[in-house]
Amino acid sequence: MKQRIITGVIAGAAFFVLLYLGTYWFTALILLLSLIGMDEFLRMNGLKKFKATSLIAYLGVAGLTVPWRVSSTYSILTIDHLAWLCLFLLLCVTVISKNKVTIDEVALVFIGVVYVGVGFHYMIETRMIENGGLFWTVLVFFCIWATDSGAYFTGSAFGKHPLWPTISPKKSIEGALGGVVISIIVACLFSFFRPDLLSWNQAVLLGLLIAVVGQMGDLMQSAYKRVKGIKDTGTILPGHGGVLDRVDSWLIVFPMVHLLSLIPHA
Structure with missing residues (x-):
């Protein structure tokens, strides 16, 4: 219980400082959390052994997490663009690997990318509200x-x-x-x-x-x-x-x- 309280206080204080600072500070924190979260998802599903899919997963979740916006009204890349690109790359792995990496495995990876990436994306979007x-x-x-x-x-x-x-x-x-x-x-x-x-x-x-x-x-x-x-x-x-x-x-x-x-x- 003591360890739980100490961890909670330290992590909570750091979180609120970066949340208050906003902009790049909060974005960097959320991006880091999203990558760690994706790593946990891959590990608990036994998917770390597939190096190509893991790399695409990390890149995909990072891409979905960060708002690629050059102004308040124009985005370089949108969530649907990035999600489709990630799906395309994952499906390419099934072809290139000659089904050693199966459609079931890449489907699970894709679910993780969307679940983690989109969720964290909207935390940053909320902080960026003008x-x-x-x-x-x-x-x-x-x-x-x-x-x-x-x-x-x-x-x-x-x-x-x-x-x-x-x-x-x-x-x-x-x-x-x-x-x-x-x-x-x-x-x-x-x-x-x-x-x-x-x-x-x-x-x-x-x-x-x-x-x-x-x-x-x-x-x-x-x-x-x-x-x-x-x-x-x-x-x-x-x-x-x-x-x-x-x-x-x-x-x-x-x-x-x-x-x-x-x-x-x-």
């Missing part, structure tokens, strides 16, 4: 963390009905609802301090969506780890596991709030 980028980024992160904390403490105190026992036995319906309530409260607090950026009804909707989608992202990772028979995706964060263990909700929430236009675009 009007209040720091506000929106902190808001989303705080609602995610509020959901986790609210679900844990509410579930510990009142949890009686399992939420999804075959996937995550410790989670309860009461805890999930508690996470939703706390997330909405946090979003409303942000609205209270910056009503010019976020109205009350927007705050309620945003808090609700982040809580629901964030918990689904957590369950997705739990389901995947259960299939693979592992507890953590990595060991880079002592007491906390791997990068993918820590960002499971982030990778789903950030793209979703942009997809539904609940926050401004960069």
Whole structure:
């Protein structure tokens, strides 16, 4: 527990400093996390042995993570361009290797590239929002963390009905609802301090969506780890596991709030 707390404090402090600095600092941090996350994905799926696909995976996730924009209205490369190019290169590997690297293997790699790359991409996009980028980024992160904390403490105190026992036995319906309530409260607090950026009804909707989608992202990772028979995706964060263990909700929430236009675009 002591190691977990120390790691959390140090990592959290460094994260917030780079988040506040923004621009290249935050982009560099997110890019590093995306590459580590991709490495964890490849390792837990036994795909590190395929050197060509691993190289394409790293390049693909780096390309998807970084916004290739020369202005607020023009991008050199878009996500769909990069995703298709990555898919093309992976399929080329199956041909060149004469099916020693199978379509199933490259399909799994491609899923990982999109899952990790697009998720991290929208974290940078959120920070780059011209009007209040720091506000929106902190808001989303705080609602995610509020959901986790609210679900844990509410579930510990009142949890009686399992939420999804075959996937995550410790989670309860009461805890999930508690996470939703706390997330909405946090979003409303942000609205209270910056009503010019976020109205009350927007705050309620945003808090609700982040809580629901964030918990689904957590369950997705739990389901995947259960299939693979592992507890953590990595060991880079002592007491906390791997990068993918820590960002499971982030990778789903950030793209979703942009997809539904609940926050401004960069």
